Amino acid sequence: MRVPVSPHSSALGPVGEWPQSLRTLVELVLINPAPSALLWGETGTLIYNDGYATICGGKHPQVFGGSVRDARTDAWDFNGKMLANCRAGHPQVFQNAHFVLERDGLMRDSWFDLYYAPVGGGGGAYEGVMATVVEITDRVLAEQANAARATELAAKLNSGTRTRSGHALKSPNRRLAGDHGLPEQSVPEFTPAIFAVADRRGANRFELTNAL
Secondary structure, eight states, X not given: OOOOOOTTTXXXXXXXXXXXXXHHHHHHHHHOXXXXXXXXXXXXXEEEOHHHHHHHGGGTTTTTTSBHHHHTGGGHHHHHHHHHHHHTTOOEEEEEEEEEEEETTEEEEEEEEEEEEEEEOSTTOXXXXXXXXXXXXXXXXXXXHHHHHHHHHHXXXXXOOOXXXXXXXXXXXXXXXXXXXXXXXXXXXXXXXXXXXXXXXXXXXXXXXXXX
16 A cells, blocks of 8 residues: 555655654555554554555545544544553553444444554654554354354253153263354253153163154
8 A cells, every 4th residue: 555645634744754763664564464553643643554444444545644533533532542551661452352333334343353562753752553453253253153053052952851750961962063063062061851661571761852
């Protein structure tokens, strides 16, 4: 991505007047294969790469070169504290962070792991923050779907009948786990009811009342 910062609209000023430290940091952001951004100064002037642009959704490219405070007024409490902490020299990590973002014209639940590192502007001071964003939305949705399926299966298993002479057995339902593509440990143990039935020779045999 080329740096589309207007010399007159950005708090960073003309690109030709940027200090070398800022130039280097911007280059690192732009070539980073992961979604990343540089937040510079007290209000977090935003410079980001193509991966981060997809997260901005309909706000891109208007927010490029502007303040993160203006870009996300609804999240300034979070971003403002993060920015202040990082500029004081304290890295920040937020895992499984949930946001509702406008994407493809719709408001969508999205989850991310966020990593914020203080970066300097020379002279030992921290002038900004390097943000790396790892989207985990697909993983979270898959985990939620698996949990819902496991809960549904557990409810079905626990709906079996038990007789007065029943005995309790506990066992992980390997068959259901395999049939539904779930890891075995995600399927709760179930308690099938069994009862003894005397055959004509007087021997006992056991049957599962909720056998599959």
